[in-house]
Amino acid sequence: MLQEHGAERRSLTIEAEGARLAACYYAPIGALHANVVLHGATGVPQRYYSAFASWAAARGIGVLTYDYRDFGASQHRPMRESHATFADWAILDQGAAERALAELAPEGPLWVLGHSLGGLAFAFRRHDVRVERITTVGAGFGHVSDHPWSYRPLALAFWYAVGPVGTVLAGYLPGKRLLLGEDLPAGVYWQWRRWCTRRDFFRSDIGLSLPEPDFRMDGPALRMLTMEDDVVVPPVAVQRYADAFPQGRMEYRVLTPAEFGLPSLRHIEVFSKRATAAWPALLGLPDAFAEEPGPN
Incomplete structure (x- = not known):
């Protein structure tokens, strides 16, 4: 058990179908408010979320973070040997992490927080009866044409030039060598590319690598957040995702840097x-949670 910024951080392994996922659980400090599983964005290792997880734990919210199969701390073989797909991450790994949190935290409410890819697949799964809130941050049905012109050249290069060429030559996306972020399994990159360069997004994979989604799902409160200055998954793509749900079912909110006194938020x-x-807005908490918690 490690101490990180006052929070107890426990390392553990999540058994997913065909994979073992490296995970960390940040135990809540003081009175329990809830426990949340944080599904990360594509190419963002769980360590990036450690400050957020410690912050939440200090306010009575336990947090489970993890790395998807064959990525980050869950990479147990050479990247080029991976057969992982985007759907494996979104369906198998996210589902396993939610079940793991329910076992780790047998009492109290459960929340789901999905960042980008992490928020795209909750309608494909059944959720524990204790899940009372599902929030997505920067998750949307994006298309390469949605990006503003300032970002579009990079996106076009990623999907149509250096990204595919590098993946074919290396047998995986060599993101670090190409200065495009983290390395990714080839199957993850190709399926991600297909979703973001087709107008029907993941529709063509339903019935193949994806089950039928239930956008009318009952139960948890649904919240969808986008950042006004997000050029990676712009608000228009997030709104398109929100529109897939029945009117009134989804709480949709655009976060602006100005309302938090920040110069930017971004993806x-x-x-x-x-x-x-x-951060309180990401979890749907009162602004008072932004203040430093007092001693227990």
């Missing part, structure tokens, strides 16, 4: 330490 950086002022 990945909203979970960085500099965006701490926005």
